Amino acid sequence: MQDDPVIRVVTKVLIPAIMLFALYVQFHGDYGPGGGFQAGVIFAAALVLNAVVFGLHRARQVWPMRYNLMGVSAGVLLYGGTGVWSMLAGANYLDYFALKADPKAAQHLGILLVEFGVGLTVASVMVALFFAFAGRLTHIRLVAKTAAHEAADTEASRAGDTA
Template identity: 60%
Template sequence: MQNRPIARIGAKILTPPLMLFALYVQFHGDLGPGGGFQAGVIFAVGFILYALLFGLERARRAVPPGLLLPLAALGVLIYAGTGVAGLLLGGSYLDYNVLAHEPHHGQHLGIFLVELGVGLTVSSIMTTLFFCFAGRGR
């Protein structure tokens, strides 16, 4: 892809705002449309765009595949841990009201943590799937 300078420069310009938009969708998921799944997919698209324009090996150096599965597991652990925390604090599984001194604050904290876990897992798995399928064509 060395002969596509306009696409490469465009990707260098668009990737940081794309990642920033993914963070916006992630952290405003409890206040409006969006959340962990959408943010995870947008974040993965940033890595996929990078890999398509700069090469699979360079993308694997930027995002090591050995890091992706532990991040996916961490996301599941955050999600499940939020539910278990609700149980340990005397509520039901994923009962956010007991996570803080006021139910309203507990709701925000619980939704934030669950969406963070979903976002990490989705982004890691989508990027892993891309790396798995992109390497098969050679």
């Protein structure tokens, strides 16, 4: 698939559009259908498309696995941290009214932070899952290749012994 110019060019046009749509779904979730869960999956779909068309190796250069690990933890941490912030502000855990003076602005801020945390976690989890599954094929290929080399080596040494 890497060699087909049509697929390559179309993918290059599509990937930024998909990422932009993910951000729209993320931040427009208050007013229309959408939110962190959907946005995370759509953002991950852009990176999975990149990996499918340009190969896992290239995708891992663009988006290393450590970004996923950081994203997974940072999202949960942001969600939990919002709750801790509202506790520090003197209210219950995840009670957003304490975050700002204006109640509606406070709720908006809290929902925005929490949804962003969800989106970050979901996007990183989905990309990490795909990398883990696709990386297993590379792993098996390497194991098979190593086994073949070892077999060839023993064969060669045995041939040397008899000679």
